[in-house]
Amino acid sequence: MSQSLKFYFDFLNQSSRALYIFLEASKIPFEAIPISMVKGEHLTGEFRDKVNRFRKLPAITDHGYQLSESVAIFRHLSREKLVPEHWYPRRQLGRSRTDEYLAWQQTNMDVACTDYFQQKWLIPHLQKTRASDNALNVAGKHLDGTLNDFEQLFLSSHKFILGENISFADLSAICEIDQTKSVGFSAFKNRHKLSRWYDLVRDELGPYYKSVQEQFDAALKQSNQREQRQGEVQAQALKQ
Amino acid sequence: MSQSLKFYFDFLNQSSRALYIFLEASKIPFEAIPISMVKGEHLTGEFRDKVNRFRKLPAITDHGYQLSESVAIFRHLSREKLVPEHWYPRRQLGRSRTDEYLAWQQTNMDVACTDYFQQKWLIPHLQKTRASDNALNVAGKHLDGTLNDFEQLFLSSHKFILGENISFADLSAICEIDQTKSVGFSAFKNRHKLSRWYDLVRDELGPYYKSVQEQFDAALKQSNQREQRQGEVQAQALKQ
Structure with missing residues (x-):
């Protein structure tokens, strides 16, 4: 059945994963339309012309109405x-606290995690080179500082960012951290509070999270294998 | 009378000005507490300890509840x-459109305008040096690209971003542009749509905007004069 809500996403992108899990866990009916950013599908065809003038993922159309920007x-x-209600709670100013985290994330966590992922995986993958040690070192230090800030500013003795219930702030944050964890960054070393919170969020999200994580890992693996095959074909061609 | 809402701001900061105008134009009672970022007042004393753990402006406390991040x-x-209602309208998905602009602004317009202001005025002012031609050139090109995107993505044949009524999207955007205009950037050259929109927003905001702009200009002038006096005292001391 054609759904009024169409969701355009790429599992290699953290905000896409957060919204996918949010949609599934909230049982909102939607049509899932994967778009590969590595292949540049967000820059061409129907997506560019009819779905998203920002040429960015994630994006939706809802009854034909186009909307960009994950928050x-x-x-x-x-x-x-x-x-x-728990995703964006009205009680005890939970919405204000969620909004504060999401705005902080956009200029801090998202910038640091995206940069690390790009330096470690995306740029080497697209340019078929090794990651730059220097750039990776800078990105890693920036990320370390940002994770320290996250722990200090947002995690407390409560289970989740807002208190005892999981919210969209936790879901967004875990997907940011996974962006660096997936390419080998040790986010939890000397960060016990972060590590405890991470396990609680992962367990609370359950199968919705697990399934998306598996698809994220598979997408990374598939891209790596494709690159390796291309490299082998090129090496073979050079030998001939 | 002591107000339950306390607003901490610096007129040299664009988000502070946008929220100040929003509070005044909406006739929300508040206590205005200026904090000088150039003097580092946001890093010390009561502000750091009791008002804002982010050490950022603008900030509020509302009945003692602390909140950061302008959006x-x-x-x-x-x-x-x-x-x-017009600031954040429920009708015709006006809130979704406002949210989309504000998220775009945070990673585009705000970054480009802040960077230009810093390269042109703040860094030379704090370090008592001339602006770096190279850094200013890079910041200017980035800003030009961002203003082109703003015109193309958000301005149409309607008066304002959402249509015929002014919203918080317009108010935020004009304060961003003023951040560069105040230090001499020509935002309107070859941008007729931007220029027309700017005049409409300025006129619609009327005296609230005018008064805040005057205080912004005065704050810039005062900082420049203080720096000049310090320079003269230092030059005099060197002569003796």
């Missing part, structure tokens, strides 16, 4: 669909 | 206070 999509879904 | 403060005020 805007999250709020749109919270207003327009039936969504469990 | 989170805007949404908090929209939920908790009586605010005219």
Whole structure:
């Protein structure tokens, strides 16, 4: 059945994973439309012309209405669909606290995690080179500082960022951290509070999270294998 | 009378000006507490310890509840206070469109405008040097590209970003552009749509905007004069 809500995403992108899990866990009916950023599919064809003038992922169309920017999509879904209250709670100014985290994430956590992922995997992958030790070192230090800030500013003795219930702040944050963990960064070394929180969030998200993580890992692996095959074909061609 | 809402701001900062105008134009009662970032007042004393753990401006306390991040403060005020509907309209998905702009602004417009202001004025002012031609050139090109994107993505034949009524998207955007205009950037050259929109927003905001702009200009002038006096005292001391 064709759904009124179409969700365009790439599992290699952290905000895409967060929204995918949010949609699934909230049981919002949607049509999932994967778009490969590595292949440049977000820059061409119907996606560029009819779906997203920003040429960015994730994106939605809802009854034909186009919307970009993951935090805007999250709020749109919270207003327009039936969504469990704990994701964006009205009580005890939970929405203000979620908004504060999401704004902080956009200029801190997201920048640091994206940069590390790009230096470690994306740039070497696209340019078929080794990662630059220097760039990786800078990105790693920046990420270390940001994770320290995250622990200090947002994690407390409570289970989750807002208190005893999981919210979209936790879901967004775990997907950011996974972006660096997937390419080998040790986020939990000397960060016991972060490590405890991570396990709690992962367990609370359960199968929705597990399934998306598996697809993220598979997408990384597939890209690596494709690159390796291309390298072998090129090496073979050079030998002939 | 002591107000339950305390607003901590610096007129040299664009988000502080946007929220100040929003509070005044919405007739929300508040206590205005200026904090000088150039003097480092946001890093010390009561502000650091009791107001804002992020050490950032703008910030509020509302009935003792601390909140940072300008977009989170805007949404908090929209939920908790009586605010005219046009700033964040429910009709025709106006909130989704406002959210989309504000998220785009945070990683595009705000980054480009802040960088230009820092290269042109703040860094030379704090380090008592001339602006670096190279850094200014890079910042200027980035800003030009961002303003082109803003015009193309968000301005149309309508008066304002959302349509015929002014919203917080317009107010935020004009304060971003003023950050570069105040230090001599020609934002309107070959940008007729931007220029027309700017005039409409300025006129619509009327005296609230005018008064804040005057205080912004005065704060810049005062900082420049203080620096000049210090320079003269130092030159005099060197002569003796």
